[in-house]
Amino acid sequence: MHGMNRPAYVPADTVWHLISMRPQGQHDTLRSAAARLGARTVALSPWRLQMRTDEASRAQMASARDCDRVVFTSPAAAEAAARLLPLGELRAGSVVAVGEGTARVLRRHGVAKVHAPSRMDSEGLLALPAMQQLRGLRVALVTAPGGRGVIAAQISARGATLQRIDVYERLPLPVSKATIARLLALPPPYVLALSSGEALQTVLPYLPPALLEQWQQAPVVAASERLAELAAELGFSQLHLAAGPLPGQLASAAHAALFPAAG
Known part of the structure; x- marks a missing residue:
C-alpha cells in the first residue's frame, strides 16, 4: 500500500518488545515466534473467547453438512465447530478456510481437503476458485458475531444463500490500570502486532492520550493491507506490512x- 515506512535502524543488541492483542490465553505462539527473534511479548487481550455448546448451535452446525461451501473465518471458529460436529462429516471439497492457520486446525479435525488462499485475509479467500461460482449454492459461514462483514456481503452478492453459524463469541475484557501503567512505562523500541482491526478498535478507547500518542508513533506490523489502511485512518504513522497473519510472519515483520541490517 502507499505510505508504508522503510525500516528504521535500531542497534542489534537492543532489547525490544512485541505487543500482542490476541484473545486471552492465545498469546503463546506469537510469544514463541517473537522470542526466537530476541523479543519479549506484552500480552494485551481485548477479549476472551467463549465457545458455544448449546443445542441450537449444535443443530446449526449439523445443517452445514448439506451446504455446498462451508467457510471458516478463523482457527477459533474451526476449533469451536469441531466441538459441535465431527468436521469429517462435512461434504467433501466443500470446506474453505481464510488462511493456513485455520486450514491446519480443520485438517487436524478430519477434513481431508481444504481450500485456503496464500493471501490470508478476506480478499484472498474471496479470490479462491471455490468462491467464484456461488449462484444458487448454499454457503455456511462459520464465525463469531462481528467482523468478516466483507465475506458475508460478497457471498450474498454472488448469488448464494448464506447461512451464518456463530460458533463462539468474543467477551470484552477491560484494560486494567496496572496494564496501562505497564504500557506507559514500556521502553522503546516496541512494535504493535496487528492481526485484527476489531481488537485494535476495542483497545484504543482505554488508552490515555499520552499512551495513544506513543502508540501512534510506534511501528505497527499489519497482517494485511486492509489492516494497515485502518491503522493509518486511526492515526498510526509507522506502518509495515507482514507477509500474513501467522505468528512467525508477524514476528519476522516486526524484527525487520x-x-x-539483520535481514
Missing part, C-alpha cells in the same frame, strides 16, 4: 522493521 527494527533491525533491517
Whole structure:
C-alpha cells in the first residue's frame, strides 16, 4: 500500500518488545515466534473467547453438512465447530478456510481437503476458485458475531444463500490500570502486532492520550493491507506490512522493521 515506512535502524543488541492483542490465553505462539527473534511479548487481550455448546448451535452446525461451501473465518471458529460436529462429516471439497492457520486446525479435525488462499485475509479467500461460482449454492459461514462483514456481503452478492453459524463469541475484557501503567512505562523500541482491526478498535478507547500518542508513533506490523489502511485512518504513522497473519510472519515483520541490517 502507499505510505508504508522503510525500516528504521535500531542497534542489534537492543532489547525490544512485541505487543500482542490476541484473545486471552492465545498469546503463546506469537510469544514463541517473537522470542526466537530476541523479543519479549506484552500480552494485551481485548477479549476472551467463549465457545458455544448449546443445542441450537449444535443443530446449526449439523445443517452445514448439506451446504455446498462451508467457510471458516478463523482457527477459533474451526476449533469451536469441531466441538459441535465431527468436521469429517462435512461434504467433501466443500470446506474453505481464510488462511493456513485455520486450514491446519480443520485438517487436524478430519477434513481431508481444504481450500485456503496464500493471501490470508478476506480478499484472498474471496479470490479462491471455490468462491467464484456461488449462484444458487448454499454457503455456511462459520464465525463469531462481528467482523468478516466483507465475506458475508460478497457471498450474498454472488448469488448464494448464506447461512451464518456463530460458533463462539468474543467477551470484552477491560484494560486494567496496572496494564496501562505497564504500557506507559514500556521502553522503546516496541512494535504493535496487528492481526485484527476489531481488537485494535476495542483497545484504543482505554488508552490515555499520552499512551495513544506513543502508540501512534510506534511501528505497527499489519497482517494485511486492509489492516494497515485502518491503522493509518486511526492515526498510526509507522506502518509495515507482514507477509500474513501467522505468528512467525508477524514476528519476522516486526524484527525487520527494527533491525533491517539483520535481514
